[in-house]
Amino acid sequence: xxxxxxxRRPLLIALLGLALALPVLAQNxxxxxxxxxxxxxxxxxxxxxxxxxxxxxxxxxxxQAAALGDAQAHYSLGWIYANGRGVPRDDAMAAxxxxxxxxxxxxxxxxxxxxxxxxxxxxxxxLRPPAPPPASATDLVxxxxxxxxxxxxxxxxxxxxxxxxxxxxxxQLALAIIAAESNFDSQxxxxxxxxxxxxxxxxxxxxFQVRNPFDAAQNIxxxxxxxxxxxxxxxxxxxxxAAAYNAGEGKVERYRGVPPYQETRAYVQxxxxxxxxxxxxxxxxxxxxxxxxxLIRLN
Numbered sequence: 001x002x003x004x005x006x007x008r009r010p011l012l013i014a015l016l017g018l019a020l021a022l023p024v025l026a027q028n029x030x031x032x033x034x035x036x037x038x039x040x041x042x043x044x045x046x047x048x049x050x051x052x053x054x055x056x057x058x059x060x061x062x063x064q065a066a067a068l069g070d071a072q073a074h075y076s077l078g079w080i081y082a083n084g085r086g087v088p089r090d091d092a093m094a095a096x097x098x099x100x101x102x103x104x105x106x107x108x109x110x111x112x113x114x115x116x117x118x119x120x121x122x123x124x125x126x127l128r129p130p131a132p133p134p135a136s137a138t139d140l141v142x143x144x145x146x147x148x149x150x151x152x153x154x155x156x157x158x159x160x161x162x163x164x165x166x167x168x169x170x171x172q173l174a175l176a177i178i179a180a181e182s183n184f185d186s187q188x189x190x191x192x193x194x195x196x197x198x199x200x201x202x203x204x205x206x207x208f209q210v211r212n213p214f215d216a217a218q219n220i221x222x223x224x225x226x227x228x229x230x231x232x233x234x235x236x237x238x239x240x241x242a243a244a245y246n247a248g249e250g251k252v253e254r255y256r257g258v259p260p261y262q263e264t265r266a267y268v269q270x271x272x273x274x275x276x277x278x279x280x281x282x283x284x285x286x287x288x289x290x291x292x293x294x295l296i297r298l299n
Contacts, residue, residue: 032262035070038062042076046085055086063126066100069262074101075109082116095119103251104261123256145276148175153184156197159220167224168283169231173238174198174224176274177245180267186216198223232286235293236279242271253292 042061045054059080065073078097081090094112096119101109149157152175160178164171181199182188194201196219205213210222227241233249234240243251243258246267251259258268272278290296 032068032070035065035068035073035262038065038068039070039073039076042073046076046080055080059086060126063124066097067127067260069104069260069265071101071104071106071109071262074098074104074260075106075112078109078112078116082112090120091116092118092120093124096122096124100260103259104263121254123254127255127260146172146176146179146274148172148179152179156184156186156216156220159217163217163220164224167221167228168281169224169227170275170280173241173271173275173280174220174227176271177223177227177242178220179274180270186219187214195219198226200226228283229287231280231282232284233288233290235284235289236282238272238275238278238280239268240296241280242268249290252296253290256292256296 038061042058042065043049044051045061046058047053059077062073062077062080066077074097078094078101079085081087081094081097083089095116098109098112098116099119102113148171152160156178157175160171160174164174178184178197181194182197184197186197188197188199189195190199192201195205195213197216198219200208200210200213200219200222202213204210204226205222208222208225210218213219213222227245230241230244230249234244234252239258240252243264247259247261247264251264258265
């Protein structure tokens with residue numbers, strides 16, 4: 001693959017330039033204002049537009065924007081590493097950033113992945129999230145951040161209050177997930193075929209024996225079973241559990257923490273605010289912990 005890229009380098013540069021100029025983002029991607037500002041500063045320093053050209057500072061600014069979940073910043077970093085602009089050329093690192101941009105719906109990044117090959121498994125240092133502060137025992141039963149009894153439909157609220165303790169899940173966490181996933185709409189259906197109150201994908205429904213995901217009780221039961229598993233897998237870390245519920249546990253392990261997707265980071269913040277704590281009791285008998293936890297905690 002490296003030889004192929006070398007022999008087509010002029011074509012690669014042309015393709016990258018065209019794709020960078022004409023990005024196609026997923027319709028539900030709304031860049032954060034801070035990320036946009038950082039990316040615009042990075043563009044200026046990368047190209048010397050109104051400021052002295054400074055590739056190292058441009059990369060740092062792009063990385064900060066990417067850490068906020070900006071897909072275009074991920075793409076720009078891929079472009080820089082694919083062409084050795086201010087850094088040694090590194091196709092594997094370029095693929096890492098292109099893959100992150102592609103996962104957020106940037107079609108140009110999906111095309112570039114076919115050119116640069118396989119991504120590195122190592123998370124760039126600038127994208128590694130800081131470890132959350134340790135939670136004390138008193139943090140496990142906080143004052144709730146949102147009063148769901150006042151806003152949730154009575155039937156759904158009562159189902160959660162009854163069923164959540166059976167799965168060793170605090171009702172506040174389950175209600176926060178339902179609010180974020182479906183806004184309490186038991187018939188909700190996403191473009192990715194996630195279904196019902198807790199937006200179970202068919203594989204999750206099958207995994208937890210949910211026959212009718214549009215039945216409120218069955219859907220809640222399946223979602224609670226999944227939350228109980230995630231809580232054990234990530235040893236009660238609400239941040240990691242929320243990120244995994246949104247993006248999948250594999251993505252959390254790959255990025256050694258919250259994936260650098262704007263949607264996922266906003267989702268995690270919403271859940272943490274609603275629940276009001278970073279830690280949740282868990283049953284270690286449900287499943288062994290994620291093998292990536294030690295690496296995640298080192299970040």
